[in-house]
Ligand code: SAH
């Protein structure tokens with residue numbers, strides 16, 4: 193399946209592509225694939241839309257704000273497109289799947305609308321648009337529009353195409369193991385935009401991981417909306433997440449394996465024991481709770497109670513005592529009382545997450561929640577709850593990081609830090625950044641040649657989101673350390 197051998201025969205660069213990506217890791221990976229595909233049609237990346245022959249927006253529909261921003265960006269490009277009608281302007285990703293033809297109604301100067309399951313068609317659609325065929329639409333079947341098999345097939349992705357240049361660092365890569373979602377939480381649009389849940393074949397995943405390892409990738413992050421629910425059934429044989437981790441663990445060159453996002457109900461003992469027993473598996477678990485109130489969880493149709501969640505936390509800490517757990521929360525969901533919100537605050541205090549992502553509820557037309565509940569929490573209440581929850585979480589994150597003061601942690605070095613880039617640091621000596629096995633961010637005064645190495649860093653100062661450290665020069669090329 194691996195397509196990478198063809199990379200030796202790439203055509204000369206004749207055109208420029210500008211691509212902007214918002215949303216989750218799935219979208220970042222999708223953009224990487226689209227860039228790889230278009231490289232085969234002679235496109236190379238540019239950072240400026242003015243210089244581009246094709247402009248693509250990879251969009252997200254999870255909250256209204258993300259969609260409004262996408263439309264804003266499109267309107268912003270209207271004059272550029274009208275002045276240069278030969279430029280191709282495309283909308284891809286979840287908003288393309290959700291809004292479909294309506295995008296042409298609102299922004300008629302757009303040439304392509306391509307859903308996440310149809311991205312393999314982009315080179316062909318761009319060629320058509322270049323030939324004058326405007327308003328090309330390619331979307332997957334909606335969830336009521338055909339047999340289960342047909343719907344699934346129409347949402348499949350074309351993952352084997354990789355482009356290391358498009359990755360933030362060549363040493364880390366996302367690897368999709370699961371497409372879509374069948375959980376239908378009442379607030380969430382993802383099951384509509386990404387289609388039914390389907391695990392990819394383990395052989396395909398392993399082959400892709402091998403290609404990544406050959407390209408010098410040391411850390412793979414396995415992706416799925418409910419990644420730990422991963423299952424692949426072939427005849428009599430069922431492959432689960434823990435089996436897959438064992439298979440991937442065998443691959444030489446891969447040093448770290450992470451996986452996101454986890455579903456609380458499927459955090460089994462077997463999976464946790466696998467993470468504990470396989471040294472390459474990162475003891476970092478992102479398991480969104482969404483709310484600390486049973487009533488809210490019920491309205492969200494999350495399929496578990498707070499007692500289930502607390503039990504899961506106990507299980508995690510019993511099996512992997514040094515695990516770092518992080519969460520997502522939605523505040524201001526339909527009908528959320530102050531008392532229910534306080535239960536979420538209590539959950540954060542009790543679970544002491546490494547970090548939490550907090551979102552204000554955004555009603556999504558097309559979801560069950562939009563249909564049956566009223567979006568009745570005022571914006572200022574949502575905002576205040578957001579701030580309150582973050583304040584509690586940030587205090588915990590800081591306290592948690594204090595434990596690392598004076599400790600040595602193993603870092604996968606990603607490259608110069610954001611600060612270094614902003615300050616315009618040049619030369620070999622820079623402030624560098626990387627992550628611990630538990631996904632904690634560390635910066636130190638280092639050397640660009642450290643990029644891609646696994647390095648022991650001594651922690652000297654900590655904040656809620658970042659730790660500062662130092663590296664002893666004698667330790668610049670260490671063997672793999674088992675420091676978590
Ligand atoms: N599959 C993942 C999350 C996908 S979306 C999971 O099940 O955990 C990422 C996060 O966005 C969710 O965890 C949720 O906290 C948030 N989110 C989803 N829909 C939302 C909405 N309508 N309004 C606000 N936040 C939302």
Ligand code: SF4
Nearest residue numbers: 373375376377380382
């Ligand atoms: Fe959305 Fe729920 Fe599926 Fe996550 S599990 S993608 S929140 S429907």
Ligand code: F3S
Nearest residue numbers: 215216252253254286
């Ligand atoms: Fe957004 Fe689609 Fe991801 S809606 S969060 S880009 S799956």
